[in-house]
Amino acid sequence: MKKIPHLKAFSRPISRGKYIHPAQTWFRLLSIATVLIGFSVVWNIWLLRSVEKGGTLGNEVPVALSDEAPVQSVRAVFESREKEEARYRFEYVFVDPSQ
Amino acid sequence: MYKRQQIRTVSEDALRAGKARETLASLSMDEASVHAYLIRQEEIVPFLGRLEALASSLGSSLQVVSVSADTAGPRGKILVSVKITGSFESVVRTLGAIEYGPYDSAIANVTLDTPENEPGQTPVWSAVAAFTLGTQQTNP
Numbered sequence: 001m002k003k004i005p006h007l008k009a010f011s012r013p014i015s016r017g018k019y020i021h022p023a024q025t026w027f028r029l030l031s032i033a034t035v036l037i038g039f040s041v042v043w044n045i046w047l048l049r050s051v052e053k054g055g056t057l058g059n060e061v062p063v064a065l066s067d068e069a070p071v072q073s074v075r076a077v078f079e080s081r082e083k084e085e086a087r088y089r090f091e092y093v094f095v096d097p098s099q
Numbered sequence: 100m101y102k103r104q105q106i107r108t109v110s111e112d113a114l115r116a117g118k119a120r121e122t123l124a125s126l127s128m129d130e131a132s133v134h135a136y137l138i139r140q141e142e143i144v145p146f147l148g149r150l151e152a153l154a155s156s157l158g159s160s161l162q163v164v165s166v167s168a169d170t171a172g173p174r175g176k177i178l179v180s181v182k183i184t185g186s187f188e189s190v191v192r193t194l195g196a197i198e199y200g201p202y203d204s205a206i207a208n209v210t211l212d213t214p215e216n217e218p219g220q221t222p223v224w225s226a227v228a229a230f231t232l233g234t235q236q237t238n239p
Contacts, residue, residue, distance in 0.1 A: 068125075068129070071129040071132065071133060074132075074133055074136070075132065078136055078201060081199045081200075081201070082199070082201060084195070084199040085195065085196050085199035085200060085201075087195075088191075088192055088194075088195025088196050088198075088199060089157065089192055089195070089196050092192075092195070093188075094187060094188040094191045094192065095187075095188075096186065096187035096188065096222060096224075097187070098187070098213060098214055098222050099222065
């Protein structure tokens with residue numbers, strides 16, 4: 001079977017000179033695996049955090065939330081009215097003009 | 100692979116449904132908070148009773164002169180006319196408390212009568228005020 005010259009380097013075991021070093025090969029393999037697992041853990045933690053903060057996964061279009069501004073403005077109006085009512089009841093002083 | 104795609108689709112649907120539910124719950128709360136400022140037509144009698152109690156707590160007396168429905172605008176309104184009597188201070192305090200109460204209201208007009216001064220007695224003032232109240236639309 002004829003081998004493609006470019007792939008020759010990948011197909012032979014990692015070796016130095018004529019000798020094969022299985023411990024070194026295993027060490028490299030485990031190092032790469034550890035790095036990949038670490039990357040996966042970091043990625044998943046980031047994903048979890050972003051979902052917890054209301055982010056979305058993939059290309060999903062987020063559901064548009066209702067606009068709260070009009071309701072907030074109504075609340076603000078009635079809060080200011082409430083304060084004014086309290087002033088009329090307890091704070092303002094009215095002097096009888098007929099006296 | 101197909102199963103994974105199905106799980107993903109179902110998860111996204113569940114997420115969307117959850118968000119829609121949250122939005123609906125928020126909308127219902129907003130609707131309830133806005134409706135709290137509007138008087139329902141069947142609650143008008145207890146409301147007038149509350150106005151009388153309010154006037155009494157401020158040292159004046161309040162009489163309801165007339166109540167009628169205002170059908171001119173797009174939204175339902177009730178026209179209420181009241182007569183408040185008491186000292187000048189209590190009458191004005193009552194008018195202010197009614198005008199700025201926690202409901203959708205606006206005073207349309209006020210007539211304040213000058214009292215007849217009797218020596219040695221606190222002058223009694225009277226005010227006739229007409230105001231509109233925003234009402235909740237009754238669902239058919």
